[in-house]
Amino acid sequence: ACSSKYVLSHMHPMWQGPLAVPGGDRQSPIDIVVRKSIFDSELKPLVTDYDPDTCQQIWNNGYSFLVEYDDTTDKSTLRGGPLQDKFRLCQFHFHWGESNSWGSEHTVDRKLFPAELHLVHWNSDKYSLFEEAVMEENGLAVIGVFLKVGKRHEGLQKLVDALPAIRHKGSVVEFTRFDPACLLPSNIDDYWTYHGSLTTPPLTESVSWIVMKQHIEVSHDQLAVFRSLLFTSAEEEVQKSMECFKGTRLSLGSFIQNN
Numbered sequence: 001a002c003s004s005k006y007v008l009s010h011m012h013p014m015w016q017g018p019l020a021v022p023g024g025d026r027q028s029p030i031d032i033v034v035r036k037s038i039f040d041s042e043l044k045p046l047v048t049d050y051d052p053d054t055c056q057q058i059w060n061n062g063y064s065f066l067v068e069y070d071d072t073t074d075k076s077t078l079r080g081g082p083l084q085d086k087f088r089l090c091q092f093h094f095h096w097g098e099s100n101s102w103g104s105e106h107t108v109d110r111k112l113f114p115a116e117l118h119l120v121h122w123n124s125d126k127y128s129l130f131e132e133a134v135m136e137e138n139g140l141a142v143i144g145v146f147l148k149v150g151k152r153h154e155g156l157q158k159l160v161d162a163l164p165a166i167r168h169k170g171s172v173v174e175f176t177r178f179d180p181a182c183l184l185p186s187n188i189d190d191y192w193t194y195h196g197s198l199t200t201p202p203l204t205e206s207v208s209w210i211v212m213k214q215h216i217e218v219s220h221d222q223l224a225v226f227r228s229l230l231f232t233s234a235e236e237e238v239q240k241s242m243e244c245f246k247g248t249r250l251s252l253g254s255f256i257q258n259n
């Protein structure tokens with residue numbers, strides 16, 4: 001297979017992110033300017049070796065939902081490509097928008113996708129804990145995969161079916177035997193890679209980004225379930241409904257008095 005792997009030669013900061021990040025000259029996400037990317041024949045094939053038995057739980061953190069893996073052993077790993085070491089899968093999550101016109105964090109020649117998958121790995125050759133690796137230059141490797149709306153993704157459905165159980169921020173349910181390899185495109189040797197950062201706080205510049213050139217397709221209905229997730233907790237929901245109810249009683253009260 002043609003291993004047309006690309007290395008980005010320069011970066012267009014796509015957003016005016018927080019300027020407070022010290023020395024933030026490697027901030028992600030970026031716009032991938034295809035014509036500026038250069039082929040690097042030194043890049044090796046990417047090797048994923050994921051064990052579905054390491055899948056543990058799925059939870060709603062208020063910004064996305066995360067599928068977390070047992071990363072106490074080297075059972076689910078990523079190596080090769082631009083990476084010198086072996087990296088352990090710790091979680092994957094998605095970024096999406098309220099409409100199909102936006103949602104991805106990276107863009108390709110300014111093109112936005114409706115969603116983007118991030119598979120987060122940490123360097124287990126050099127560090128013994130994820131929390132250590134997050135702070136180090138060569139600590140993390142994140143695979144990015146763009147999602148497009150089209151045919152239903154059979155492998156994703158198991159995950160979609162689990163989402164109603166974690167509708168509220170902070171909820172977590174057991175989620176097992178999920179092989180994240182089913183979410184990768186057919187040719188994983190077609191990617192752009194660059195050194196960047198976490199795209200949300202703590203924004204540490206510790207990420208080797210590997211963004212797949214090929215997207216995956218999910219159905220409109222599957223994406224609609226992502227959007228049905230609430231980023232407020234159950235308590236906040238009750239609070240909000242009480243407030244609007246209280247308002248009604250007050251105005252109702254004043255209505256009765258004036259008549």
Ligand SMILES: COc1cccc(N2C=Cc3cc(S(N)(=O)=O)sc3S2(=O)=O)c1
Nearest residue numbers: 118120131134142197198199200201202
């Ligand atoms: C102690 O540092 C910690 C502890 C727990 C979680 C995190 N994280 C925060 C943001 C973040 C953003 C990611 S993205 N969108 O670039 O793929 S991945 C990721 S994280 O590493 O899970 C950091």
Ligand SMILES: [Zn+2]
Nearest residue numbers: 093095118199
């Ligand atoms: Zn992410």
